[in-house]
Amino acid sequence: MDRRALIKLIGAGVVTATTRPLGAAALTSPRLIAKPIPSTGEPLTVIGMGTWQTFNVGSDQPLRDARTSVLQAFFAAGGQLVDSSPMYGSSQDVVGDALDRLGHPERLFSADKVWTRDGDETRAQTTVSAAKWRIGRFDLMQIHNLLSWEAHLERLAEMKAQGEVRYIGVTTSHGRRHLELEQVMRGNALDFVQLTYNPADREVEARLLPLAREHGMAVIANRPFRGGGLVDRLQRRGGPLPGWAGEIGCHNWPQLVLKWIVSHPAVTCAIPATSRVDHMRENMGAAVGELPDEALRARMLEAIQTA
Amino acid sequence: MGELETYALIDFIPFEAEAYFRLFARQNLSIWPSQLLTLPLGLLALWLAWRGRARPLGILLGLCWIWVGISFHLRLYAELSWAATYVGWAFIVAGLLLMALALPIGARTARTSGLGTKFLGGIGLGLSGLALYPLMPLVTQLSWQEAQVFGVAPDATTLVTLGCLLMTGRPTWPLAILPLAWCCASGATWLALGWMPGLLLPVGGLIFIALALWPSFERPAPARSVSELEPSARRGETCFLDRTLTRPDTAGARHEPES
Numbered sequence: 001m002d003r004r005a006l007i008k009l010i011g012a013g014v015v016t017a018t019t020r021p022l023g024a025a026a027l028t029s030p031r032l033i034a035k036p037i038p039s040t041g042e043p044l045t046v047i048g049m050g051t052w053q054t055f056n057v058g059s060d061q062p063l064r065d066a067r068t069s070v071l072q073a074f075f076a077a078g079g080q081l082v083d084s085s086p087m088y089g090s091s092q093d094v095v096g097d098a099l100d101r102l103g104h105p106e107r108l109f110s111a112d113k114v115w116t117r118d119g120d121e122t123r124a125q126t127t128v129s130a131a132k133w134r135i136g137r138f139d140l141m142q143i144h145n146l147l148s149w150e151a152h153l154e155r156l157a158e159m160k161a162q163g164e165v166r167y168i169g170v171t172t173s174h175g176r177r178h179l180e181l182e183q184v185m186r187g188n189a190l191d192f193v194q195l196t197y198n199p200a201d202r203e204v205e206a207r208l209l210p211l212a213r214e215h216g217m218a219v220i221a222n223r224p225f226r227g228g229g230l231v232d233r234l235q236r237r238g239g240p241l242p243g244w245a246g247e248i249g250c251h252n253w254p255q256l257v258l259k260w261i262v263s264h265p266a267v268t269c270a271i272p273a274t275s276r277v278d279h280m281r282e283n284m285g286a287a288v289g290e291l292p293d294e295a296l297r298a299r300m301l302e303a304i305q306t307a
Numbered sequence: 308m309g310e311l312e313t314y315a316l317i318d319f320i321p322f323e324a325e326a327y328f329r330l331f332a333r334q335n336l337s338i339w340p341s342q343l344l345t346l347p348l349g350l351l352a353l354w355l356a357w358r359g360r361a362r363p364l365g366i367l368l369g370l371c372w373i374w375v376g377i378s379f380h381l382r383l384y385a386e387l388s389w390a391a392t393y394v395g396w397a398f399i400v401a402g403l404l405l406m407a408l409a410l411p412i413g414a415r416t417a418r419t420s421g422l423g424t425k426f427l428g429g430i431g432l433g434l435s436g437l438a439l440y441p442l443m444p445l446v447t448q449l450s451w452q453e454a455q456v457f458g459v460a461p462d463a464t465t466l467v468t469l470g471c472l473l474m475t476g477r478p479t480w481p482l483a484i485l486p487l488a489w490c491c492a493s494g495a496t497w498l499a500l501g502w503m504p505g506l507l508l509p510v511g512g513l514i515f516i517a518l519a520l521w522p523s524f525e526r527p528a529p530a531r532s533v534s535e536l537e538p539s540a541r542r543g544e545t546c547f548l549d550r551t552l553t554r555p556d557t558a559g560a561r562h563e564p565e566s
Contacts, residue, residue, distance in 0.1 A: 056322040058386030060329050089321045089387045174314065227317060275323060 031288045032078045035268045037167065038216035039191045044109060046262040047287040048081030049074050049280075050222060050273035056089035066275065068098040073277045075105045077284030083194075083220065083271050084133075085113040085144050086125060092132035100134050110135055111192075111220070113144035113171060119151020123159060140192055142169040146177055146184065153188055167191035173222050175201050182207060190217050192268075197221040197261055199304045200230055209266035218268040221261050225272055231257065238307035245303075248296065249289025253307075254279070258286035260300045316499040322387040324500040330383045331460055332452035338378070338459065345458035349437040349467050353430065356471035365409020368468050371458045372402030379461055394492065398461070401485035405468075408482060426474050428518040432511050433470025436463045439507065447504055462508045465489050469515040483519070487512050 034043035049071070057063035071082070084091045092112070099108065112129045114122050126141055141159070143152045149170055156168040169192030172181050178195075185193060185208070193212055197204050198221070212219045225231040234253040241256060250256040254272070261270045272283045292300060335342060348367065355364035376398025384391035440455040440463040457463040465486045472483055490512030497505025 053321060053323050056387055057326045057329070058383070060326065060333060063326060063329060087321070089389070174318070227315070275325065 033287050033291060037191065037218045037268065044269050045078050045080045045287050046269055047079060047258060047284055048083060048269045048271040049079055050271040051084040051091040051095060052088055052273055054273045054275040055091040055094045057094055058090045064094055064097055067094055068101050069277050070275060070280050071098045072102055073280045074284065075102065075107060077281060078287060079284060080107050080109040081111055081269050081271065082108060083111040086115045086129060087144060092129055096132050096134040109139045111140040111142065112138050113142045114152050115144035115147060117148050119148045122152045122155035138165050140167040140169060141165040142171045142192065142194060144171055146170055146172060146180055149184060169193055175203055178203065178208060182211060185211050185215060185217065192218045192220060194220040194222055196223045197267065198224050198226055198230060199257060199260060199301055200226055209264060213266045219266050221267050221270040224258055224261050224270045225254065234304065234307050242303050248292050251285060252282055254282050255286040256300055257304060258283060259291065260297060260304065263291040263297050316495060320496060320499045324502060326387055327500060328449065328453045331455055332450065334379055334383060334459060335452055335454065342456045342459055345456050346437060349457040352467060352471055353433045356429065356474040359475065361409045364471060365405045368471060369402040369406035371464050372398050372405060374458065375461050375464050376402065397485055404482060424521055425518050428514060429470045429474030432473060432515060433467050435511060436466030436470060443504055461489060462493050466508055466511045469511060473515055473518055
């Protein structure tokens with residue numbers, strides 16, 4: 001039985017489990033939270049990893065070593081989805097180098113983006129990116145910030161049909177171009193959408209998140225800490241966590257924020273970025289334990305907003 | 308404005324402060340101990356500016372700019388940001404400009420300001436670039452490896468260059484455009500990365516602009532024959548840093564008062 005088949009079998013159980021109250025499900029650990037990708041049912045650990053800024057260290061060997069340790073901590077804690085882009089400087093190269101040194105962990109779910117105005121460059125840029133990651137193909141290929149999305153989406157659909165990528169999607173960030181994203185989501189078959197969602201940026205709750213559920217699209221939440229500013233504020237002024245946070249396995253503010261994000265029924269995965277191993281372990285702590293129900297989620301939001 | 312309003316300055320910086328600081332450490336380690344030469348070279352630049360030695364000054368500064376463009380921007384910084392490639396070429400162009408505008412002239416630039424405001428401002432900027440940047444590890448959390456040195460790091464090189472231009476009295480603006488552009492770009496980068504000592508360069512740029520525009524009330528020079536003028540003016544040549552100084556009525560001015 002190959003890895004994909006095994007994962008799918010496990011995923012079938014996850015789909016059932018996530019429909020329960022406090023919908024959490026186990027993947028490799030009884031306490032690790034995963035959610036199914038709607039289009040296939042394949043489970044995905046709810047905390048992934050972004051690489052914007054943090055993995056852009058060029059050929060600096062000491063910093064590459066440090067980033068390899070971060071990625072190692074991510075996989076050790078059950079992480080799967082790693083997201084990058086050609087726009088992120090040397091991040092793709094650094095991820096590829098780290099994956100090589102870690103022996104290409106089986107649980108990697110590779111997500112990258114097409115970032116070019118040239119609609120004929122979809123396949124070529126994907127090939128270059130895969131070479132930098134040092135992998136054969138990507139699990140997920142997205143269109144970065146909807147750039148030339150019509151042409152790229154057509155190519156990506158062809159590539160998916162031919163097995164060159166497993167999933168396709170589109171991205172936005174900073175709450176931009178939501179109207180256009182809604183049109184794209186209504187008119188196209190997408191596996192994933194990536195957008196900004198955190199306790200301070202909740203515009204997507206009104207239309208885009210319900211739309212993603214309606215159309216069976218997985219949602220990746222980027223900028224979960226608002227570029228770090230949200231967590232900095234909470235840790236500086238937020239004081240101690242509410243007593244009930246421990247009930248859902250939250251031991252610090254970053255975990256409370258992340259767990260609040262991924263407990264939205266439409267959200268599949270959040271992708272915080274960090275260059276520190278201790279922060280990575282903190283972040284991955286949000287993928288353990290239970291997800292809050294709607295009432296507890298409301299209390300979490302209030303605690304974050306009033307902190 | 309539209310979408311631009313949703314961006315913060317940090318959204319345009321694709322790396323963390325740690326990676327940027329490490330560029331200076333890597334640069335320093337790769338060329339050590341040649342940094343020991345740069346302090347005397349910087350002092351030499353200031354002396355040449357003071358003495359109005361346009362040709363050697365232009366060559367010295369120009370080579371520094373070209374070296375920084377290649378070794379820092381194109382070799383290291385470009386790994387982190389595609390924009391650094393363009394910046395590297397801009398540094399090379401700035402270096403060529405410094406040399407090109409100096410080489411065919413070969414004339415002494417008049418030491419027009421004496422100890423006036425511009426001259427002193429130029430000395431201050433130049434010494435800041437030479438001394439403050441390398442000493443920043445004393446007052447910040449930088450390591451000595453991450454120190455920025457004239458002729459090696461772009462900010463220190465830019466500040467010394469602006470100081471030299473200012474010391475000559477009336478800087479030639481085409482030579483100042485690219486250094487001032489780097490003041491803006493570097494200042495924005497440091498601001499986004501949250502390292503306030505890095506704002507020394509844009510502050511230096513503002514001081515340069517203010518002093519360069521500072522009105523000079525030159526004492527009318529007594530009418531003299533062409534034979535009394537400097538050799539370059541007699542030949543009708545333009546000066547490196549101040550083309551206006553070749554006018555017969557001001558070419559000989561040495562210590563005009565400034566308001």
